[in-house]
Amino acid sequence: QQQVKQSPQSLIVQKGGISIINCAYENTAFDYFPWYQQFPGKGPALLIAIRPDVSEKKEGRFTISFNKSAKQFSLHIMDSQPGDSATYFCAAGGYQKVTFGTGTKLQVIP
Amino acid sequence: EADIYQTPRYLVIGTGKKITLECSQTMGHDKMYWYQQDPGMELHLIHYSYGVNSTEKGDLSSESTVSRIRTEHFPLTLESARPSHTSQYLCASAEGGMYEQYFGPGTRLTVT
Numbered sequence: 001q002q003q004v005k006q007s008p009q010s011l012i013v014q015k016g017g018i019s020i021i022n023c024a025y026e027n028t029a030f031d032y033f034p035w036y037q038q039f040p041g042k043g044p045a046l047l048i049a050i051r052p053d054v055s056e057k058k059e060g061r062f063t064i065s066f067n068k069s070a071k072q073f074s075l076h077i078m079d080s081q082p083g084d085s086a087t088y089f090c091a092a093g094g095y096q097k098v099t100f101g102t103g104t105k106l107q108v109i110p
Numbered sequence: 111e112a113d114i115y116q117t118p119r120y121l122v123i124g125t126g127k128k129i130t131l132e133c134s135q136t137m138g139h140d141k142m143y144w145y146q147q148d149p150g151m152e153l154h155l156i157h158y159s160y161g162v163n164s165t166e167k168g169d170l171s172s173e174s175t176v177s178r179i180r181t182e183h184f185p186l187t188l189e190s191a192r193p194s195h196t197s198q199y200l201c202a203s204a205e206g207g208m209y210e211q212y213f214g215p216g217t218r219l220t221v222t
Contacts, residue, residue, distance in 0.1 A: 032209045043114075043200050043213030044153070087151055095209060097143070097158055099169065103151035 003027055004092050006101030013108050019077040021104045023090035026071065030092040033066065035075050036100075038087045047088070048075070080108045113137055116201050116214040123191055124222055131186045131217045133201030140206035142184040146170060147198040147216070159184060161206075191221040 005024045013019045025033075034049035050057045050064045050073065057064045063076040073092075077084055087105050091098040113136040123129055133142070144157040145168075155168030159178040173195070174188050184203075188195055198218050202211040 034210070036213075041215070043202070043215050045213065046210050049209070089151075089153065096141075096160070097155060097168075098209075098211070099155070100145075100153040103153075105151070 003099045004090060004101045006090050006104060008104060009102065010105045011107070013077075013080045013106065015080065015082060015108055015110050017080050017108075019075075019080045019084070019106055019108070021075045021088055021090070021106075022072065023074065023092070023101050024070075024072045025092040027092070028071070029094070031094050032092070032098065033064070033073050034091050034098065035062075035064065036089045036091065038089065038103075044089060077106075080106075082108045082110055084108050114201060114203055114212050114214040116199075116217050118217060119215060120218050120220075122220045122222065125190075125192055127191050129188050129191055129219070131199055131201075131219070133184045133186070133214060134182050135184075135203040135212070135214075136182060137203065137205070137212070138181060139203035139212075140181070141204040141211075142178065143202040143204075143211060144168070144174075144176060144184070144186050145200040145202065146172065147200055149197075153200065157186065191219075193221050195219060196221050 035047045036044035037047045038044040061078045066073045090101040117132045140161045142159045145153045154170035156172040157176040200216045201214040204211045
């Protein structure tokens, strides 16, 4: 049973454009929703995270939008750059562990 | 950058061999995790630990075993490797009172 659904599987965006990745979760007990960024040959690294008591969190060009009633959250990358080309994972869970989404491979073309 | 190390980085081994993948962290984190990452990217939790002498099975059934004798060390062992074990294995750790997980660079295992 997949508890975190992520889309799209791949995404191509022009430099300067907005990249949007969506995730949906099922377990209402989840209280932690991070996004990880993974470059080839590296382990994932935390990009930004949100708790369910806020609807939006922004860090630089990266923003998480969170809709608790719909059990959905999304990552927006503003002014996308070629250096943002990587695989992005959403995750949901709690203090003990999280469940990861299936990943989105983002390619930003010049 | 987090101080979490995995060795070896790449391993090609024959069927039936016993292997141990090493994971060490120097941050004193209580929580440690092993994930299996499919070629198609998805990460699956296979084992985790909340501290010394604590180990739990994850969401994905695995034929591997783990041990946690020291805080900084969380090795994963496959008693008899099979081609179905071919995958990337990622180790992660987290501070006891925190949510954020720090990942190692991974071990890419190929069983022939």
